Amino acid sequence: MFETLKNALGRQGWWPVSRDAATPAQARLEIVLGAVLTQNTAWENVRRALAALYRAELVDLAALDAIDEPHLAEIIRSSGTFRVKARRIKAFVRTVQDEFAGSLDALLGLPLPQARAALLRIHGVGPETADAILLYAGKHATFVIDAYTRRVLVRHQLATRRDGYDDLQARFHEEAPADLDVYREYHALIVELSKRHCRAKARCEGCPLEGFPHDPSA
Numbered sequence: 001m002f003e004t005l006k007n008a009l010g011r012q013g014w015w016p017v018s019r020d021a022a023t024p025a026q027a028r029l030e031i032v033l034g035a036v037l038t039q040n041t042a043w044e045n046v047r048r049a050l051a052a053l054y055r056a057e058l059v060d061l062a063a064l065d066a067i068d069e070p071h072l073a074e075i076i077r078s079s080g081t082f083r084v085k086a087r088r089i090k091a092f093v094r095t096v097q098d099e100f101a102g103s104l105d106a107l108l109g110l111p112l113p114q115a116r117a118a119l120l121r122i123h124g125v126g127p128e129t130a131d132a133i134l135l136y137a138g139k140h141a142t143f144v145i146d147a148y149t150r151r152v153l154v155r156h157q158l159a160t161r162r163d164g165y166d167d168l169q170a171r172f173h174e175e176a177p178a179d180l181d182v183y184r185e186y187h188a189l190i191v192e193l194s195k196r197h198c199r200a201k202a203r204c205e206g207c208p209l210e211g212f213p214h215d216p217s218a
């Protein structure tokens with residue numbers, strides 16, 4: 001399926017870091033912020049919130065630590081549920097400041113199990129957000145399971161609706177090589193597939209995965 005998607009949809013090159021990121025460190029922080037901001041909203045809203053953060057010179061750990069939460073919430077208003085997301089960003093930054101001496105790299109540079117556990121302890125960071133941060137900002141080969149992935153797997157009888165996050169992730173980890181580029185591309189390809197074809201109402205005709213056994217009503 002990966003090869004079929006890659007050939008049909010081409011290289012996705014994720015994560016889509018903006019041109020505003022001046023340094024690799026700022027790009028990594030932008031990925032973290034994007035992973036929190038994208039929870040339950042469209043990417044265009046995230047893009048606008050990130051642009052507002054850059055205008056306010058807030059894609060910076062110390063600046064995010066200094067700003068008060070209501071003010072931050074106003075700046076990221078376009079991302080939806082902005083007060084919740086401001087609280088989550090502040091919690092993330094506080095953890096990095098308190099536990100990792102202000103170094104995002106120190107957190108992301110931990111071995112995968114420890115880095116994932118540290119992220120999951122932060123308020124508002126669930127497995128999907130943690131794995132997105134680890135995969136795209138931390139260069140850890142851990143697969144991201146999102147609602148799109150679950151839908152494609154269920155429709156192709158590779159999972160059931162009852163399967164949990166860890167079950168689905170374990171399946172990818174068993175079937176696909178632990179390769180950073182493959183995991184990054186595969187997740188991005190599934191997102192693209194789901195936008196184009198595997199939507200709430202499946203558009204199987206012309207879909208790259210049409211040749212694989214599937215049930216679009218599942």
Ligand code: SF4
Nearest residue numbers: 155198204207209210
């Ligand atoms: S063939 Fe149909 S069910 Fe399978 S991924 Fe494409 S749209 Fe979804």
